[in-house]
Amino acid sequence: HPRLDFRVPFVNVTYSKYLGDAVLRYTVISYPPPRFTWTFLGNGSESRDLPNSAKQFDYGQQSELRFTRLDMSDFGSYRVTADNTINEPATAIIWLLIRGTPDKPFNFHPTNVQEKQLSLRWQAGYNGGYTQTFIVEISLDNITWTNVSQISAGHRDGWFTTVIEDLIPGSEYYFRLYAYNINGRGDLADVQLAIRTLRETTCAPLLDVSASAGVGVGASVGVGVGGIVLGLIGAIIAFTIRRNLNGSKSTCLRSKRRTDDELHSYSNIEMNPQTVKPIYEDLNKGNTEQRVYDKISPL
Structure with a gap:
């Protein structure tokens, strides 16, 4: 045959x-x-x-x-x-x-976008019969472009990846891609990307309120049974705040916002003598302190 x-x-x-x-x-x-x-x-x-x-x-x-x-x-x-x-x-x-300039790359898309870096992936087109090199350009205004990555592909085809670093968190960038060989530059990839990096998430230093919550309220009302009870209330507030502040980093902004609200409520109690004085006077009448204690003790 x-x-x-x-x-x-x-x-x-x-x-x-x-x-x-x-x-x-x-x-x-x-x-x-x-x-x-x-x-x-x-x-x-x-x-x-x-x-x-x-x-x-x-x-x-x-x-x-x-x-x-x-x-x-x-x-x-x-x-x-x-x-x-x-x-x-x-x-x-x-x-x-x-034999000519390379075909345009295709399937151009972003991956792993973070605050200060991101990755770009694409597939190679026909290299025009010669070794080809990929160029990734970046722009802030979609008008002025700068070469930000260059990858020599040789005769290889398939998928390629590049990592773009030193970006500004929460900023928008434009990216475009093309290939060239000894015959010249090929056409741009069909897709031009507009990508916004993630915003940076950080927590401000947190206030240690364990001492001020316990002592501040007691100092405002003096000593005695009423002072003891309000001191206990302050300790409860401090415990609640401390527990909220110990949340995970992924919820740091939410925890901080909740903590700010609690500290604001605590400031109103400590700094408003018109609120504190009636409470203190009522606590010295009869067995009021026992009733208050009964209400707050089951935690």
């Missing part, structure tokens, strides 16, 4: 340029000599008619597909089949690729 003739170099990728010429060649060992059939697949797997720029020439056990003045639509993959009607045919796929 027909099979590839390894004595003749088999080239499965051929490069040319727009309006240039090219030759695809396939040589087999077969008896009787086979019949060759070429079909155009483009960038998929569906057979199409050969382009007008292509002409087929057969020489016994070798076939050539010759192109003159290649159009952009002529580039892609071609399937050749050698069939001698006796056994299974031999088949090969040969690519005709353009």
